Amino acid sequence: MLATRIRQKEGTFYFVAYKAVALLERIRFTSRYYFEGEEIPAAAVSEHDEVAKFIAGIERSEKGFQRVLNRQKIKQIVNFFETVVSQPMVPGTILLFTDETLRFQKLGDSESLGHLSEPKGTYLIIDGQHRLAGLHFFRDQHPDQIDQVEVPCLLFDGRSADFATEMFVIINSTHTRINRSHLVDLYEKVSWESPEKKFTAKVVNLLYAEADSPLQYKINRLGGRSKQEKWILQSEIFNELLKVVTAHKRWMESHLGMKADRCYALVRDYLKGVKDVMGDVWGNNERYMFTRDVTLKALMRVLDDLIVDRKLMGDWEALRSPKPFADLLKPWAALGKEFRAEGFYERFPAKGQLERVRRVQQRLLDAVTG
Secondary structure: EEEEEEEOOOEEEEEEEEEEEHOOEEEOOOEEEEEOOOEEOOOOOOOOHHHHHHHHHHHHHHHHOOOHHHHHHHHHHHHHHHHHHOOOOOOOEEEEOOOOOOEEEEOOOOOEEEEOOOOOOEEEEEHHHHHHHHHHHHHHHHOHHHHOOEEEEEEEEEEOOHHHHHHHHOOOOOOOOOOOEEEEEEHHHHOOOOHHHHHHHHHHHHHHHHOOOOOOOEEEEEEEEOOOOOOHHHHHHHHHHHHHHHHHHHHHHHHHHHHHHHHHHHHHHHHHHHHHHHHHHHHOOOOOOOOHHHEEEEHHHHHHHOOOOOHHHHHHHHHHHOHHHHHHOOHHHHHHHHEOOOOOHHHHHOHHHHHHHHHHEEEEEEHHHH
């Protein structure tokens, strides 16, 4: 299918005008929709599909998606589709997600236009389920008109479940009945999420709010204290800490009692130790990249590696202070020039942020392990 490739910083996605009939065959609904005696059943959600489980859980738990209101909303949409003539039926884009990596073949010399392959499976709808449900019923009511309808879509492919889930929350937090403003708060509140996610969400909230946190108010929570400089998205620090919690759950249970405040103390003292070693480099984001998202994520991965060092953890448990970390990380003080903003991307070359995070992580580890 013909597509426009769109690049924004390190992200790539596609714009496609999908024939409505073809699109309706390639999507799955995570909620049940009703219209004048007809219904669209909710697709079965695999236990391994975290994005679909999350979206389905949100929609089925919110009053705005109950049967009566659902029918009213769909009826209004179908009525609009039936009465509109010169105005666009679907003026806004539908956002679709597939974890498959789609193949893009450039058209001639153009870097943006080309042919895009379609996924073997179905798309998950990040935004636009009600409009597509309306199109489903419109097709049933007016099969002679549906062939005239094309739907503008943005396709996101080959991304992680965290990416799709976060996008769903950001988009829907402003105009639907999902009244939480960000992903991590939702993880902490909703009943169906795992204990590890709820635990990690509490730790992230402490990192944001506590006065002794090196990251106080520097985590972007999509709202609060927005006038202050932000260093990293809440979802990004959450994702990295969740990996640490999951990998070392047994150690945290036996040594920290799986208490969020104790885990927070560990992360806080580690970051304080890093801050003490790095001096003026820490927080100086005009000149250095050390407290930018790419390095902060690498720092969390280094913490993951350091927890394996039982002697280091024993020293920290005995002192409960940043000192054991600062002593171990002293060699980092000599790396300040490598994290200057000017030339940073040349010094840590990579095809994308994931690879760059790994490069930064390895550089930091090499400095302390020789």
